[in-house]
Amino acid sequence: MTGTVAVVGSSVAGVRTAQALRTEEHGGPVVLIGAEAGLPYDKPPLSKQFLAGTWGADRITLLTEAAARAAGIELRLGVPAQHLDVAGREVLLADGHRVSYDHVVIATGSAARPSPWPVASGVHVLRTLDDSRALRADLERPGPVVVVGGGFIGAEVAATARASGHAVTVVDPLPAPIGRLLGPEIGELMGQVHQRHGVDTRLGVGVQDITGEAGNLMVTLTDGRQVEAATVVVGIGAIPTTGWLAESGLLVDNGVVCDEYCRAVERDDVWAVGDVARWDHPRLGEAVRVEHWTNAVEQAACVAFNLTHSGQLRGYAPTEYVWSDQYDWKIQIVGQPRAAVKHRFIGEPGAEPPRFAVVYSDGDSRLAGALAVNWPKALVACRRLLAVGASSDEAAKLVETLLVPTVA
Amino acid sequence: MPRLTADVELCQGYGNCTTTASDVYDVDDDGKVVLLRQIIDDADRSRVEEATRSCPVNALRVLDR
Incomplete structure (x- = not known):
């Protein structure tokens, strides 16, 4: 394949796809199209180091102009894609320009679910660099912070705001927000991380309304209680960015629907990667969409391989x-703890700092997933065993041996 | 042949490298990356480069000697 590959979306899925195409020795042009004007950047630090002000924007750049030039990646940044002409093999940009392609990779990611509470100022979502900058500016002023949503983004923002001295309250309608992933018992244990660090939680209760303005907000909960806030952060999930594909004729249903090779159904020249892709997972036997960093990177590598090896496609x-x-x-989680029927706890949650793992077992006593807290070695061990279909007993035994450090 | 480096100060133990290239990267008891080999064959280069790009903190390098 020596034709042009257009990659639409300049976050980690798109950037890694463009880079991996060169690793796979794709010889034709690669055009990377991004809606935002600045250089591509990495998102995980936006709720942590960048938000805290310890890292600058240069530290989170994913692809510099020099690196793009060296890799032969043409950057078309600052103009969003508006339409995909599948029959004519063109991406139409919002400024009227067109990019012709032989293959297109859809990597437009997802957008923060907007706050349903209309307030003039002081209520933030967090997805983009500009979002993080705006929140950072508000966090530079004193005053209490309310975080709506106790998932990963919400918890990370709460930790960052607490570390910079704010009183913080986390609100979530679920009694154990991380329980969605880890089961109710472990989810409740994980929720205690907030109280341990002096963050108030209001769990099992939703938000009725938010009123006021930046510096002087009132959050009314569904149980009638009220919490004052100078700043509110709403972290209630993300929505795949597929609006620009509405007239494309592609099948879009909670993401771009793809086959097991990550090709849009019934097209052999349209691919999707990252948050926006909903593909047919060969091992799980169902269509899934995953909003994690590592998935974006691994899927990018797979699509780059498949795009350049049409005779030997990999599911x-x-x-x-x-x-x-x-x-x-x-916190590190591998596999599908939510699909497990039982679990085994290994390590010391009470230690300072805590170090423990939870090994999850499916109905056939196979390893279904694992959680590790402050214990990367245990996580890596379970991740390898998952890939080979090991039993949960084998995983638990191996993790127990790791409790005793090896002598160098 | 390509030479490898790993910055253990940057490393956060995310472990993605150990999945893509388990013959090259491991993590120790402290959750830090360990290079199992310093030099790789040219034939392994693309796979190891893929592993370096899977590092969330950009701690890994493949260098020309």
Whole structure:
């Protein structure tokens, strides 16, 4: 394949696809199209180091102009794609320009679910660099912070705001927000990380309304209680960015629907990667969409391979992996703990800092997934065993041996 | 042949490298990356480069000697 590949979307999925195409020795032009004007950047630090002000924008750049030039990647930044002409093989940009392609990779990611509470100022979502800058500016002023949504983004923002001295309250309608991923018992244990660090939680209760303005907001909960805030952060999920594909004729249903090779159904020249892709997972036997950094990178590598090896396509069957850094907890989750029927706890949650793992078992006593807190070695061990279909007993035994450090 | 470096100060133990190239990268008891080999064959280069790009903190390099 020596034709032009247009990659639409300049976050990690798009950038890594463009780079991996060169690794796979694609010889034709690669055009990377991005809606935002600045250089491509990495998102995980936006709720942590960048938000805290310890890292600048240069530290989170994913692709410099020099690196793009060296790799032969043409950057078309600052203009969003508006339409995909599948029959004519063209991407139409919002400024009227067209980019012709032989293959197109859709990597437009997802956008923060907007706050449903209309307030003039002081209520933030967090997805983009500009979002993080705006929130950072508000956090530079004193005053209490309310975080709506106790998922990973919300928890990370709460930890960052707490570390910079704010009183912080986390609100979530679920009694154990991380329980969606880890089961109710472990989810409740994980929720205690907030109280341990002096963050108030209002769990099992929703937000009725938010009124006021930046510096003087009132959050009314569904149980009638009220919480004052100078700043509110709403972290209630993300929505795949597929609006620009509405007239394309592609099948879009909670993401771009793809086959197991990450090709849009019934097209052999349209691919999708990252948050926006909903593909047929060969091992799980269902269509899935995954909003994690590692998935974006692994899927980018798979699509770049498939695009350049049309005779030997590889089904994309990743082992799901996500991490989150909150306070002094490094949380790592692999596989599908939510699909497990039982679990085994290994390590010391009470230690300072805590170090423990949870090994999850499916109905056939196979390893279904694992959680590690401050214990990367245990996580890596379970991640490898998951990939080979090991039993949960084998995983638990191996993790137990890791409790005793090896002598160098 | 390509030479490898790993910055253990940057490393956060995310472990993605150990999935893509388990013959090259491991993590130690402290959760820091360990290079199992310093030099790789040219034939392994693209796979190891893929592993370096899977590092969330950009701690890994493949250098021409």
